[in-house]
Amino acid sequence: MQENFNVIDGRDVMQHNFAFGPQLNENAVLFRLWAPLAERVLVRIEQRGEWTMRRRQDGWHVVEVKDARIGDRYKFVLGDGFAVPDPASRFQPEDVHGPSELIDPLFEWQTQGWKGRRWEEIVIYELHVGAFTEAGTFLAAMEKLDHLQRLGITAIQLMPLSDFRGRYGWGYDGVLPYAPDSSYGRPEW
Incomplete structure (x- = not known):
C-alpha cells in the first residue's frame, strides 16, 4: 500500500x-x-x-x-x-x-494526539454491530458507546463487518472483505 x-x-x-x-x-x-x-x-x-x-x-x-x-x-x-x-x-x-x-476514501481523523492505552489498562468488548442494538446499525451502536464506557470498557473489537448475503450474518460468511455490510449503514455515517 x-x-x-x-x-x-x-x-x-x-x-x-x-x-x-x-x-x-x-x-x-x-x-x-x-x-x-x-x-x-x-x-x-x-x-x-x-x-x-x-x-x-x-x-x-x-x-x-x-x-x-x-x-x-x-x-x-x-x-x-x-x-x-x-x-x-x-x-x-x-x-x-x-x-x-464509489465512496469517498478520505476520513479526517479528529484525534491526532491520541496515543492509545497501555495493555494492562485495556478492557475489550467484542461487539457485533447487527446484534448490539435493535436497529443493528453503526449509528445505533454509536449511541450506546457511553453505556460501554460506564461499564469500564476501554476498547471495542468489532466482529467481522464484511459484506454478507442477506440481512443477518455473524461474520462467518463474509464475501467482500473491504465493504462493510450495507445493513449496518453507509460509509459516511
Whole structure:
C-alpha cells in the first residue's frame, strides 16, 4: 500500500492507494480488476455507460474514467457478459451480487494526539454491530458507546463487518472483505 498526496473534491489530502480497487483523483477514477483468464472486461457505470478496460500482461485490466464520480454504482462485465461486483469494493448498497459504489476514501481523523492505552489498562468488548442494538446499525451502536464506557470498557473489537448475503450474518460468511455490510449503514455515517 502506498500513501500519496492527492486532490479530491478540492481537498489537498493524503490517501492510501491500494494495488486494487478504484483509485479516485481530481479528474478521473482508475478502475482495476485482476482477471488473468479474461480476454475482455468492461466497467459498466450505472447512468453513465461502459468503458473497455485495457488488459495488461500481468492479468490486470485497467481503465481511467473521467466521467466517474463518488456515489456512482458500477460492475465489471466479463467477456461472456457476466457482470460482477468489484472484489475490492468499499461499499455494496444492494447486497453482495449488486453493484459496487464509489465512496469517498478520505476520513479526517479528529484525534491526532491520541496515543492509545497501555495493555494492562485495556478492557475489550467484542461487539457485533447487527446484534448490539435493535436497529443493528453503526449509528445505533454509536449511541450506546457511553453505556460501554460506564461499564469500564476501554476498547471495542468489532466482529467481522464484511459484506454478507442477506440481512443477518455473524461474520462467518463474509464475501467482500473491504465493504462493510450495507445493513449496518453507509460509509459516511
